[in-house]
Amino acid sequence: xDVTAVGLHRVLEPAGVLPQAAxxxxxxxxxxxxxxxxxxxxxxxxxxxxxxxxxxxxGDPGAIRxxxxxxxxxxxxxxxxxxxxxxxxxxxxxxxxPRSPLGLKPGDRIATLVSLTLTxxxxxxxxxxxxxxxxxxxxxxxxxxFARSIAAVLPADLPVPLALSVMDVCGxxxxxxxxxxxxxxxxxxxxxxxxxxxxxxxxxxRRAGAARTIGLVPTEEEERRLAATGLADRxxxxxxxxPVAVATALGExxxxxxxxxxVPGCEHGAILATAPGGxxxxxxxxxxxxxxxxxxxxxxADVTMLVGNGYVPGHAELALDLIRGEPGxxxxxxxxxxxxxxx
Amino acid sequence: xDVTAVGLHRVLEPAGVLPQAAxxxxxxxxxxxxxxxxxxxxxxxxxxxxxxxxxxxxGDPGAIRxxxxxxxxxxxxxxxxxxxxxxxxxxxxxxxxPRSPLGLKPGDRIATLVSLTLTxxxxxxxxxxxxxxxxxxxxxxxxxxFARSIAAVLPADLPVPLALSVMDVCGxxxxxxxxxxxxxxxxxxxxxxxxxxxxxxxxxxRRAGAARTIGLVPTEEEERRLAATGLADRxxxxxxxxPVAVATALGExxxxxxxxxxVPGCEHGAILATAPGGxxxxxxxxxxxxxxxxxxxxxxADVTMLVGNGYVPGHAELALDLIRGEPGxxxxxxxxxxxxxxx
Numbered sequence: 239x240d241v242t243a244v245g246l247h248r249v250l251e252p253a254g255v256l257p258q259a260a261x262x263x264x265x266x267x268x269x270x271x272x273x274x275x276x277x278x279x280x281x282x283x284x285x286x287x288x289x290x291x292x293x294x295x296x297g298d299p300g301a302i303r304x305x306x307x308x309x310x311x312x313x314x315x316x317x318x319x320x321x322x323x324x325x326x327x328x329x330x331x332x333x334x335x336p337r338s339p340l341g342l343k344p345g346d347r348i349a350t351l352v353s354l355t356l357t358x359x360x361x362x363x364x365x366x367x368x369x370x371x372x373x374x375x376x377x378x379x380x381x382x383x384f385a386r387s388i389a390a391v392l393p394a395d396l397p398v399p400l401a402l403s404v405m406d407v408c409g410x411x412x413x414x415x416x417x418x419x420x421x422x423x424x425x426x427x428x429x430x431x432x433x434x435x436x437x438x439x440x441x442x443x444r445r446a447g448a449a450r451t452i453g454l455v456p457t458e459e460e461e462r463r464l465a466a467t468g469l470a471d472r473x474x475x476x477x478x479x480x481p482v483a484v485a486t487a488l489g490e491x492x493x494x495x496x497x498x499x500x501v502p503g504c505e506h507g508a509i510l511a512t513a514p515g516g517x518x519x520x521x522x523x524x525x526x527x528x529x530x531x532x533x534x535x536x537x538x539a540d541v542t543m544l545v546g547n548g549y550v551p552g553h554a555e556l557a558l559d560l561i562r563g564e565p566g567x568x569x570x571x572x573x574x575x576x577x578x579x580x581x
Numbered sequence: 582x583d584v585t586a587v588g589l590h591r592v593l594e595p596a597g598v599l600p601q602a603a604x605x606x607x608x609x610x611x612x613x614x615x616x617x618x619x620x621x622x623x624x625x626x627x628x629x630x631x632x633x634x635x636x637x638x639x640g641d642p643g644a645i646r647x648x649x650x651x652x653x654x655x656x657x658x659x660x661x662x663x664x665x666x667x668x669x670x671x672x673x674x675x676x677x678x679p680r681s682p683l684g685l686k687p688g689d690r691i692a693t694l695v696s697l698t699l700t701x702x703x704x705x706x707x708x709x710x711x712x713x714x715x716x717x718x719x720x721x722x723x724x725x726x727f728a729r730s731i732a733a734v735l736p737a738d739l740p741v742p743l744a745l746s747v748m749d750v751c752g753x754x755x756x757x758x759x760x761x762x763x764x765x766x767x768x769x770x771x772x773x774x775x776x777x778x779x780x781x782x783x784x785x786x787r788r789a790g791a792a793r794t795i796g797l798v799p800t801e802e803e804e805r806r807l808a809a810t811g812l813a814d815r816x817x818x819x820x821x822x823x824p825v826a827v828a829t830a831l832g833e834x835x836x837x838x839x840x841x842x843x844v845p846g847c848e849h850g851a852i853l854a855t856a857p858g859g860x861x862x863x864x865x866x867x868x869x870x871x872x873x874x875x876x877x878x879x880x881x882a883d884v885t886m887l888v889g890n891g892y893v894p895g896h897a898e899l900a901l902d903l904i905r906g907e908p909g910x911x912x913x914x915x916x917x918x919x920x921x922x923x924x
Contacts, residue, residue: 244853244880246825254823256849258879259872322871356879388881409878480597482589506599510587520870520888527868527888528665529602535752535891536601536699537587538731543888545863545870548878 242272243385248358257356263314265358271337272385276329281375282402283325285500286523287318288373299370307365317355323523324354326406327381328398339385349405351388351554358382374399390554403434403571408557410435410521411442412550414496417517418446424493427452427511429478429504431470432460432570435521436498438557440469441564452488454478467566479503481510497522505529512541521546585615586728591701600699606657608701614680615728619672624718625745626668628843629866630661631716642713650708660698666866667697669749670724671741682728692748694731694897701725717742733897746777746914751900753778753864754785755893757839760860766792767836770854772821772847774813775803778864779841780913783812784903795831797821810909822846824853840865848872855884864889
């Protein structure tokens with residue numbers, strides 16, 4: 239067991255846990271031989287984390303900014319203690335240790351594909367350039383990558399914010415693709431289908447051989463926007479937290495149900511919507527383990543339930559291919575970015 | 582969508598959620614045509630719930646009893662608000678509606694195989710006969726089963742407390758069996774292997790074709806007891822919350838890792854212990870969804886992670902067969918019951 243590879247030496251407390259489980263990490267800029275230091279340019283909070291902060295502070299951007307800054311300085315990482323989630327970052331490689339296996343060189347502009355919850359991080363500008371109004375935070379500082387971290391060099395043909403948004407959720411289309419490809423032309427339902435991970439998952443499901451794709455969205459506006467992209471064979475509308483409404487709106491049991499809704503309470507609808515013998519893939523960080531486990535039991539639902547693993551080999555490449563090749567996905571991403579900056 | 586079948590009409594608040602997600606259920610003893618009323622004899626809290634109550638009240642049995650009573654009277658169900666988990670019950674069928682599909686008749690002694698978190702329940706004896714010292718609660722009152730509930734008639738050849746203990750965790754061996762049988766002679770590691778779900782899962786894994794089984798336990802005493810049963814090819818000792826210790830103790834990557842430890846913080850050890858391409862099955866209700874999802878991502882671990890669904894068709898029969906046919910499993914269960922009552 240190589241403890242340096244997974245970053246154990248950066249854990250300040252409690253001793254012995256992995257960096258993601260730590261209360262505090264050590265963001266010392268001096269690197270070990272297998273580490274990499276990155277000059278941070280931008281943080282991208284995960285959607286569940288930003289939403290929680292936004293709600294907790296009644297949308298006050300100054301208060302949101304202060305809390306993010308406090309979390310980073312107290313924990314040595316951007317790890318929202320309420321949601322347990324983080325996000326990712328973009329930066330430029332500053333120094334690479336001689337034994338780093340990541341294949342990076344100084345000057346590479348990269349995105350980290352491991353969560354901010356386990357990435358040692360320090361910021362030095364007080365987040366002064368961030369208005370607190372969206373999950374993308376322009377900033378400066380440094381972060382540390384371990385030997386077993388994952389980072390991808392940003393593609394030259396896509397705007398940085400777009401590539402970052404795509405890579406942030408690239409585990410979802412990759413795992414959806416793997417699950418769908420392992421079945422015989424399944425019916426695939428995506429809950430939260432007009433969002434980032436949702437639209438990528440829809441596109442991935444179709445490419446992987448879904449017989450039919452159904453996208454479920456909460457509002458008339460999203461319904462219209464998703465329908466316009468043609469990404470789903472059917473677009474339906476319901477509150478994903480209302481199990482009966484979800485099952486009724488879909489109208490047929492799904493063989494694969496992909497949950498991309500970043501609010502709590504969507505487990506039961508997903509289970510109820512899934513055919514016996516089918517699979518539910520939970521990607522939302524707002525998923526409750528007991529709600530899923532006991533919900534399936536309580537409904538006598540013989541469904542396979544997967545924890546959406548953010549890592550599938552080749553996930554970044556697959557997601558970037560989708561954004562390049564599927565104008566519908568790109569349109570939804572671009573619209574979303576536009577709304578975020580305009581808010 | 583038949584809303585009566587899943588018990589929606591029993592939800593008092595919030596409106597529209599399934600019974601498991603409800604804050605309060607209506608335990609009105611009058612049944613609908615597809616319901617069944619059961620005269621309750623015994624509740625069996627799930628291990629994570631009892632442990633939380635025990636810790637929260639410093640082991641004070643009177644305080645534990647008072648809190649369980651308060652939960653049941655406030656919520657109309659035994660649903661621990663901290664752990665989100667419940668347990669199961671044993672009772673005698675009192676009245677069956679003419680359209681109940683469960684195949685039960687008045688006088689049948691049954692165990693419910695759906696969680697107490699979704700079972701309308703009222704007790705009428707103030708839990709006076711429970712000493713608060715174990716998770717098995719002798720009591721009286723009534724409970725309601727829905728059309729889509731699951732209940733099993735208790736076998737005549739096994740003591741009631743033993744059958745109840747077995748059926749409480751019967752989802753674990755059933756899903757373990759299914760996962761192992763779908764692979765080619767995998768190496769199977771069980772964390773928390775001397776407990777109820779752990780020992781059943783070990784036995785199920787061997788029957789389903791595991792090449793080797795490894796049982797991980799926390800203490801020397803459990804190591805000795807599990808080794809004596811012969812249920813595991815190897816028995817090793819480590820704190821399941823210490824990822825490096827777990828991986829080191831196992832000594833080889835597992836193709837399937839089954840998590841049956843009912844304390845928080847075991848996600849990372851399980852992921853680190855699992856071979857690339859392998860499967861982790863989480864049965865503990867103390868599992869954190871974000872810790873699992875982000876932990877795998879943070880370790881760049883390409884593992885399939887399953888939410889341990891408490892329902893697999895035939896699960897009760899499979900577990901009862903194991904307790905009948907595997908003296909090692911029965912010995913562990915009996916020793917455990919003995920310790921519980923002697924505590």
